[in-house]
Amino acid sequence: MRLVPLIPMVLAVAACINHVNVQCGQDSDCNLSGGGVCTAAAGTSDRWCAYPDSGCLAGYRYSTLDVGDGVSGACVPQVDAGVDAGSPPPPPSASCVALPYTCGALGNDSCCNSPVVPGGTYFRSYDLAGDGSSGDKTNPATVSTFRLDKYEVTVGRFRAFVAARLGTQANPPTVGAGTHANIPGSGWEASWNTNLATDTATLVASFNKCDPTFSTWTDMPGPNENRPMNCINWYEAMAFCAWDGGFLPTEAEWNYAATGGDQQRAYPWSSSAAQLVLDGSHASYSTNLDGTNCVGDGVPSCLLTDLVEVGTKPAGDGRWGQSDLAGNVWEWLLDTYAHPSTYVNPCTNCADLIPDIGRIERGGGFSDYAQIVRTGNRGAGLGPNRDRGVRCARAQ
Numbered sequence: 001m002r003l004v005p006l007i008p009m010v011l012a013v014a015a016c017i018n019h020v021n022v023q024c025g026q027d028s029d030c031n032l033s034g035g036g037v038c039t040a041a042a043g044t045s046d047r048w049c050a051y052p053d054s055g056c057l058a059g060y061r062y063s064t065l066d067v068g069d070g071v072s073g074a075c076v077p078q079v080d081a082g083v084d085a086g087s088p089p090p091p092p093s094a095s096c097v098a099l100p101y102t103c104g105a106l107g108n109d110s111c112c113n114s115p116v117v118p119g120g121t122y123f124r125s126y127d128l129a130g131d132g133s134s135g136d137k138t139n140p141a142t143v144s145t146f147r148l149d150k151y152e153v154t155v156g157r158f159r160a161f162v163a164a165r166l167g168t169q170a171n172p173p174t175v176g177a178g179t180h181a182n183i184p185g186s187g188w189e190a191s192w193n194t195n196l197a198t199d200t201a202t203l204v205a206s207f208n209k210c211d212p213t214f215s216t217w218t219d220m221p222g223p224n225e226n227r228p229m230n231c232i233n234w235y236e237a238m239a240f241c242a243w244d245g246g247f248l249p250t251e252a253e254w255n256y257a258a259t260g261g262d263q264q265r266a267y268p269w270s271s272s273a274a275q276l277v278l279d280g281s282h283a284s285y286s287t288n289l290d291g292t293n294c295v296g297d298g299v300p301s302c303l304l305t306d307l308v309e310v311g312t313k314p315a316g317d318g319r320w321g322q323s324d325l326a327g328n329v330w331e332w333l334l335d336t337y338a339h340p341s342t343y344v345n346p347c348t349n350c351a352d353l354i355p356d357i358g359r360i361e362r363g364g365g366f367s368d369y370a371q372i373v374r375t376g377n378r379g380a381g382l383g384p385n386r387d388r389g390v391r392c393a394r395a396q
Contacts, residue, residue, distance in 0.1 A: 036060075093244050093392075094164075095157035102226055103151050104311040104323075111154050111226070111310070114246075114394050115321040117253070119145040120261045124252060124343055125376035127259060128273035129266040135376045141252040141347040144182055147394040148249060148257050150322050151310035152329055153240065155216050156225035158232070162200060167239040170199045178242025180250065180334060181395040182349035188242060195235040195384050207231045210386040214304055226309040228329045229390075234359045234383035237332040237390035246392035248334040250351040251360045251378065253393060258326070258362070259375040260319035266374055268318035268325040282316035283327035283373060284308045284366040291367035296328070306366040322391075326373035327364050329389030330381070335360040337380035359383045 036049035037060065050060040056075030096112035103111040121142040126135035165171055172193045179187030197203035207217035210231030216224045217231060232240075241248050249257075259265050265273045269282055278285075284296025284306050296306035311323040318325050335351045337358030344350045352360075358380045364373035371377065381388060 093157075093246070095153070095160045095240075095244050097160075099156060099160070102156075103154065103309075105314045107226075109150075109311065111151055111157055112244075113150040114147040114392075115150055116396060117143075117146055117148050117257050117320045117322075118261075119143050120256070122256055122259065122261050122264060124255050124347075125378060126264055127266040127270075127374070127376055128264045129276055130274060131276070133371060133374065133376070134266070139343040139345060139347070141256070141343075141350065143250075143253050143256050144349055145396045146181070146249075146253060147246075147396060148253065148320070148322055149246070149391045149393070152228035152324055152331065152389050152391045153237075154226050154310055155218070155229045156221070157244075158217075158229040158240065159221065159225070161240050161243055162204060164243070165200045166243055167196060167236050168199050168203055169193050169196050172196055173239045173242045178238055178247045180247045180351070180393075183250070183334075183351055183353075186247070186334060186351065186353060188238065192235050192238075195233065196239070203236075206386060214307065216304070216307055224304075227307050228310055228324070230307065230329050230388065231386050232332075232388065232390065233386045234332045234381070234388070237388070238334075240390065241392035244392055246394040248332065248390070249393035250349075251333045251335040251362065252347055252350055254325075254331070254333055254362050255375065255378075257318060257320060257322055263319060265319070266376075267316075268322070268375060269316045278370050278373075280313075282313060283324070284313070285327040285364065285373050286367045286369050289369050291369070294366050296366050302367055308366075325363055326375070327368065328366055329363070330361040330365050330379065330387075331363045332381075332388050332390045333360040333362055340380065357382055357384070361388055 036051040039050045039060070053061045053075070061075045093112035096110060099111060101108050101110050103109045121140060123137045124139040124141050126137055128134065161167060173188040175190050176187035197206055204219065208215050215231045216227045216229060218224055238248055258268050263273050266276055267278060267282065280295035280298055284294065287293045287295055292302060293300050294302040294306035296308045297303065308328060314323065316326060317323050336354055336356035337360055338352055338354035338356035344352050361379045361381050364377065
């Protein structure tokens with residue numbers, strides 16, 4: 001195990017300095033935040049910047065608190081847990097290297113937080129509400145343990161992808177990139193390159209063409225950095241997750257996480273599986289069938305502000321901590337829509353990969369009504385269509 005070095009007393013911090021938690025890949029990522037060092041975050045696969053603080057036993061803390069204030073709750077452990085000698089910790093998600101912790105209800109969580117979803121067996125598109133919209137038990141599925149990102153991919157995270165000049169025909173993913181951990185042959189195919197923008201300038205220009213009113217992208221960083229990135233097509237979603245160290249979740253995995261696995265919840269937050277309580281504290285959605293009364297921002301209208309910042313409705317979190325699995329933006333999934341009225345059966349870590357231009361999407365959006373954001377609902381879009389968002393899955 002790697003020890004975090006103790007600092008000499010001459011480095012003691014005499015005054016309180018506020019530092020924002022930052023993920024990192026190397027020590028230099030922490031320099032702009034006050035001369036910190038890149039350390040493994042205990043109990044996670046992340047690496048965080050830690051800052052000198054003589055009030056901590058190990059001499060450092062990673063903290064959103066004041067360094068030097070004598071509070072030891074955010075001190076780095078003396079032994080940096082989870083790091084074996086000679087084996088560096090896995091790098092943070094590419095999109096969050098040096099990205100401040102600004103996501104979630106308190107604005108202090110990593111936008112790349114990716115909770116574990118324990119594997120199990122359940123019934124797809126089925127819940128226990130028993131209200132005529134609950135589906136049936138004809139499509140069982142088993143999924144292995146995996147990680148599913150807590151948050152939808154934000155504008156800020158996608159900006160890092162664009163800044164790297166990726167996701168275009170000029171710089172496409174390598175063949176096989178983004179292969180699902182349990183599904184060989186599910187990675188990037190060379191024939192998909194033509195569905196990418198020709199270059200970065202064309203890619204950026206396409207985001208606002210999708211919907212000038214509701215596109216969350218801004219050419220310069222602005223107030224939308226923590227809102228979900230929308231107006232991306234399936235191929236860009238696939239390319240992003242591959243670059244970010246993950247892959248697109250299968251429909252079976254996404255539905256499993258949303259319905260709480262064998263709890264078969266009607267909504268991700270249902271405290272009892274059959275509970276149908278839904279209001280603006282749970283999700284960003286519409287109370288009207290015609291999508292004219294979006295309640296995401298609490299104002300009875302449909303505005304860009306109804307595409308709320310990710311994780312700001314914790315009452316709507318699912319069983320394993322994922323946010324915004326209902327409403328906000330539709331999310332692209334790995335599966336094709338080759339069988340629109342049926343599922344792949346039997347299903348153990350399955351996905352429908354029969355070639356088809358349609359791709360499965362789940363979760364509903366900010367202008368969709370209550371039935372559409374139920375966990376059992378499924379939809380489809382044409383892969384080249386630029387009208388959805390994404391969240392990535394990862395190996396355990």
